[in-house]
Amino acid sequence: MPPQADKQRKRPKQDRARETRTRILTVSAQLFGTRGISNTSTNRIAAEAGMSIGTLYRYFTDRDEIVKELTDSLFLQVEERYAKLLTAAVDKTPRDAVAEVIHIAVEVLVSNGPLVRALVADLQFYGSGIPEFEPRLRMIIKLYLIQILGPTNGVDIDTMAFIFLNTGFATALRSVEMEEQGLDRDVVIAKTADMIGSWITTVTQESANQPAADQLR
Known part of the structure; x- marks a missing residue:
């Protein structure tokens, strides 16, 4: 389950963090386009992006926020x-x-x-x-x-x-x-x-x- 949050994650300021966030969005867009949004889980996004699900949740609270x-x-x-x-x-x-x-x-x-x-x-x-x-x-x-x-x-x-x-x-x-x-x-x-x-x-x-x-x- 993703961690609970009342608002969108803050945008990262460091280059490496920005690159990670961009990679999540890029991979998500590709997966949404080929599999559909409802058939693409955050676990799948994290795996395709080469990171743990915990890392993904540091940048986005859930799939809806990515969308x-x-x-x-x-x-x-x-x-x-x-x-x-x-x-x-x-x-x-x-x-x-x-x-x-x-x-x-x-x-x-x-x-x-x-x-x-x-x-x-x-x-x-x-x-x-x-x-x-x-x-x-x-x-x-x-x-x-x-x-x-x-x-x-x-x-x-x-x-x-x-x-x-x-x-x-x-x-x-x-x-x-x-x-x-x-x-x-x-x-x-x-x-x-x-x-x-x-x-x-x-x-x-x-x-x-x-x-x-x-x-x-």
């Missing part, structure tokens, strides 16, 4: 890539902006494909990481939309960012297994970008025309 660490790492990679969008010159149509955001998420998730499949299969992806990262990612998307659209009087930019992020991210998440289902990933991403981009353009145009319409009443 959360790996999931959070995925979201942090996406968040860092999204944040860079705000520092780059923005001269894109809504459609192209949507495509770029989806492609960024796809690159991160596909590069971690086996792990993502395991997280989805075990329903862990939605139970770990999303509550903490979704508002942060949504804020970045909101700022990105403001940069692209300019003044958005009358537009519910918060709702727009919510729909943009969650619809786009759902497509990115499913893209990990699209090729296995005989789907062309690039085509699906393009069609999704067309759909969301057209909706954003329509909403902003309707908002821009609303004052003039009101004057005719």
Whole structure:
């Protein structure tokens, strides 16, 4: 049984300890991807990592903590890539902006494909990481939309960012297994970008025309 703990282990500061922690995460990701999360015990992780179970428990209290660490790492990679969008010159149509955001998420998730499949299969992806990262990612998307659209009087930019992020991210998440289902990933991403981009353009145009319409009443 793992030792009881009320909070996550502190991150090690020494190089050797950091290397050990990284090895646990790397081995865990590989095992989760090939065996599935529910079929991978901490004993198996420790054995594959070449350490005792006691050593593993010095870094992680249980398997769920390892899963959360790996999931959070995925979201942090996406968040860092999204944040860079705000520092780059923005001269894109809504459609192209949507495509770029989806492609960024796809690159991160596909590069971690086996792990993502395991997280989805075990329903862990939605139970770990999303509550903490979704508002942060949504804020970045909101700022990105403001940069692209300019003044958005009358537009519910918060709702727009919510729909943009969650619809786009759902497509990115499913893209990990699209090729296995005989789907062309690039085509699906393009069609999704067309759909969301057209909706954003329509909403902003309707908002821009609303004052003039009101004057005719």
